[in-house]
Amino acid sequence: MEPAFGPSKVSAAELTQLMTDFGPFVQAYGFTNDQVLAGRAVVRLPYAAHHLRPGGTIAGPAMMALADYSMYVALLGAIGMTPLAVTTSLNINFLQKPSDTDLICDARLIKLGRRLAVGDMAIRAEGDADLCAHATATYSIPPR
Amino acid sequence: MEPAFGPSKVSAAELTQLMTDFGPFVQAYGFTNDQVLAGRAVVRLPYAAHHLRPGGTIAGPAMMALADYSMYVALLGAIGMTPLAVTTSLNINFLQKPSDTDLICDARLIKLGRRLAVGDMAIRAEGDADLCAHATATYSIPPR
Amino acid sequence: MEPAFGPSKVSAAELTQLMTDFGPFVQAYGFTNDQVLAGRAVVRLPYAAHHLRPGGTIAGPAMMALADYSMYVALLGAIGMTPLAVTTSLNINFLQKPSDTDLICDARLIKLGRRLAVGDMAIRAEGDADLCAHATATYSIPPR
Amino acid sequence: MEPAFGPSKVSAAELTQLMTDFGPFVQAYGFTNDQVLAGRAVVRLPYAAHHLRPGGTIAGPAMMALADYSMYVALLGAIGMTPLAVTTSLNINFLQKPSDTDLICDARLIKLGRRLAVGDMAIRAEGDADLCAHATATYSIPPR
Numbered sequence: 001m002e003p004a005f006g007p008s009k010v011s012a013a014e015l016t017q018l019m020t021d022f023g024p025f026v027q028a029y030g031f032t033n034d035q036v037l038a039g040r041a042v043v044r045l046p047y048a049a050h051h052l053r054p055g056g057t058i059a060g061p062a063m064m065a066l067a068d069y070s071m072y073v074a075l076l077g078a079i080g081m082t083p084l085a086v087t088t089s090l091n092i093n094f095l096q097k098p099s100d101t102d103l104i105c106d107a108r109l110i111k112l113g114r115r116l117a118v119g120d121m122a123i124r125a126e127g128d129a130d131l132c133a134h135a136t137a138t139y140s141i142p143p144r
Numbered sequence: 145m146e147p148a149f150g151p152s153k154v155s156a157a158e159l160t161q162l163m164t165d166f167g168p169f170v171q172a173y174g175f176t177n178d179q180v181l182a183g184r185a186v187v188r189l190p191y192a193a194h195h196l197r198p199g200g201t202i203a204g205p206a207m208m209a210l211a212d213y214s215m216y217v218a219l220l221g222a223i224g225m226t227p228l229a230v231t232t233s234l235n236i237n238f239l240q241k242p243s244d245t246d247l248i249c250d251a252r253l254i255k256l257g258r259r260l261a262v263g264d265m266a267i268r269a270e271g272d273a274d275l276c277a278h279a280t281a282t283y284s285i286p287p288r
Numbered sequence: 289m290e291p292a293f294g295p296s297k298v299s300a301a302e303l304t305q306l307m308t309d310f311g312p313f314v315q316a317y318g319f320t321n322d323q324v325l326a327g328r329a330v331v332r333l334p335y336a337a338h339h340l341r342p343g344g345t346i347a348g349p350a351m352m353a354l355a356d357y358s359m360y361v362a363l364l365g366a367i368g369m370t371p372l373a374v375t376t377s378l379n380i381n382f383l384q385k386p387s388d389t390d391l392i393c394d395a396r397l398i399k400l401g402r403r404l405a406v407g408d409m410a411i412r413a414e415g416d417a418d419l420c421a422h423a424t425a426t427y428s429i430p431p432r
Numbered sequence: 433m434e435p436a437f438g439p440s441k442v443s444a445a446e447l448t449q450l451m452t453d454f455g456p457f458v459q460a461y462g463f464t465n466d467q468v469l470a471g472r473a474v475v476r477l478p479y480a481a482h483h484l485r486p487g488g489t490i491a492g493p494a495m496m497a498l499a500d501y502s503m504y505v506a507l508l509g510a511i512g513m514t515p516l517a518v519t520t521s522l523n524i525n526f527l528q529k530p531s532d533t534d535l536i537c538d539a540r541l542i543k544l545g546r547r548l549a550v551g552d553m554a555i556r557a558e559g560d561a562d563l564c565a566h567a568t569a570t571y572s573i574p575p576r
Binding site: 306309310311312313314316336337338339340341342343347348349350352353356357371372374375376377378379380381382 | 450453454455456457458460480481482483484485486487491492493494496497500501515516518519520521522523524525526
C-alpha cells in the first residue's frame with residue numbers, strides 16, 4: 001500500500017535558487033534536501049546549539065519550520081517551481097524530546113488538488129526509529 | 145463575557161533571564177512582551193526583512209514561533225516561572241498576508257489544568273483589525 | 289475589541305428547511321439555533337442520554353457535530369443560504385467533561401474570504417462559565 | 433519501514449461488550465471492527481442514507497465519529513480494555529467527497545506513552561485508493 005512517488009518536477013538547482021528568495025533567517029536553518037520526489041521530500045535540519053530552548057532540546061519552532069519547509073519541497077516536487085504556494089494551515093504534535101543530532105523530516109502529500117494540497121510530515125532524530133514530531137499541513141497553490 | 149486576567153506571576157526580569165536559556169536563533173526574533181498577565185500575553189515580533197519568504201511576506205515559521213512563544217509567556221504569567229513547560233501540540237490557520245510591519249500576538253489561556261494548558265493566539269499586523277493568523281496550542285506543565 | 293455582528297442573511301425558515309436536506313441521523317441531534325447573526329451562531333444540543341459514552345458523559349463526536357453544525361450556521365448567517373458550503377478541516381480540543389445538561393456552542397467567523405471561511409467555536413455546558421471544548425474549522429464556499 | 437503491530441490486547445467479545453456502554457446514538461453507527469491489532473484498527477462505517485448532508489454525501493460528523501472510534505479501538509488494542517480512555521484533541525482534513533459506499537478507517541498509533549497516545553487515521557470509501565479524510569488525535573489514558 002506504500003504509494004510510489006515519481007521523479008521530482010523541481011530540480012536541485014531550482015531549489016537552491018529558491019532559497020535565495022528567503023531572508024537570511026530561514027537560510028540560517030541550513031536545510032538540506034536529502035531526497036525530493038513528486039509529492040515527497042526528505043529534508044534535514046542540521047543540529048545546531050543555537051536552536052536550543054530551556055531544557056537543552058531543539059525548540060519547537062525549529063521543528064515547525066522544518067515541517068513547513070519539507071511540505072513546500074514535497075509540493076514543488078509534485079507541481080514544479082511555484083514559489084508562491086503558501087501554507088494555509090499546519091497542525092503539529094510534539095511526541096518526544098529529540099536527541100542531540102540532526103532532525104530528518106519525511107513529508108508526503110496525501111492529497112494534491114488543483115488549488116490545495118495536504119500532506120503529512122514525520123520528524124525523527126537521525127538514527128531514531130520513533131517520531132519526535134508529527135504534522136499535517138495544507139498549502140494553497142496559486143493559479144497557473 | 146471578556147474574562148479578566150489577574151497580575152502576572154512571572155516578572156519582567158524573570159522573562160528576560162529566561163530568554164538567556166534560549167539559543168541565539170530564538171533570541172534573534174527579538175520578541176518583546178508588550179503585556180503579561182496571568183493567562184494572557186501580548187507579544188511583538190519586530191518587523192525584519194530577514195524573515196521574508198518568496199513573495200516578500202513574513203515566513204509562516206516566524207508566525208508559528210511568535211504564537212508558540214506568546215502562549216509560553218501567557219502560561220508562565222499564570223503559573224510563574226516554569227521553564228520546562230513544553231508545547232505538546234499547535235494548530236495554526238494563516239488567514240491573510242501580513243503587512244510589512246511588526247506583528248502582535250495576543251495569547252490567552254482557555255484552560256489551565258494541573259498538567260495541561262490550552263490557549264488561543266490571535267496574530268495581527270500592527271494597526272490592522274483583521275487577523276493574519278490564528279492558532280491554538282497545548283502545553284504540558286511539569287510536576288512541581 | 290468584541291466584534292459586532294450584523295443581522296443574519298439566512299432566515300429561521302431557511303434553516304428549518306435546510307435541516308430537511310440532512311438525513312435523520314443529523315436531524316436526531318435536535319440542534320436549535322438560539323441566535324444567528326452574520327458570522328455568529330449560538331446553537332444548542334439538547335441533553336439526551338443516547339449520546340453517552342463509557343463513563344457516562346456526552347460522546348466527543350456529538351460535540352464535534354455540534355461544533356461543525358454551528359460553524360455552518362454562522363457562515364450561512366454571513367453569506368446567506370449556501371447548502372453546499374462544506375467543512376475542509378476541523379480541529380478540536382476537549383477541555384473537561386461536560387455536565388449532564390444541554391451543550392451550547394458559540395461559533396464566530398474569524399475570517400470570511402470569497403472561497404474560504406475560518407471560525408472558532410466555544411462549547412459550554414449550559415450554566416457553566418468554563419469551556420468543555422474549543423474548536424476551529426475551515427469551510428469551503430462554492431462559487432456563486 | 434511499515435511498522436509491525438502485534439496481536440490485540442482487547443478481545444472481540446470485550447469490544448462488543450464495550451459498545452453496550454455507549455448510548456444508542458453511537459451504537460446506531462453500526463461500526464464493525466474489521467481488524468484489531470496492538471495499536472492499529474481497521475473499522476468500517478456501513479453506508480446508510482441517514483448520514484447524508486445537503487449535496488447527498490456522508491456528513492462530516494459521521495467521518496469524525498468514525499475516526500475517533502477507530503483510534504479508541506487501536507488504543508485499546510495496544511493497552512487492553514480501558515473504557516475511560518478519552519479523546520483530548522482531534523484534527524481532521526476532509527479531502528474529497530466519499531462515494532456512496534461503506535467507509536473504512538485505518539487508525540494507527542504513532543506514539544504510545546504512559547498517559548497519552550497519538551494516532552493518525554486514514555478514511556477511504558471502500559474500493560477507493562484515495563483518501564476522503566485524514567485525521568490525527570490524542571487520547572488521554574487514565575492511571576491504571
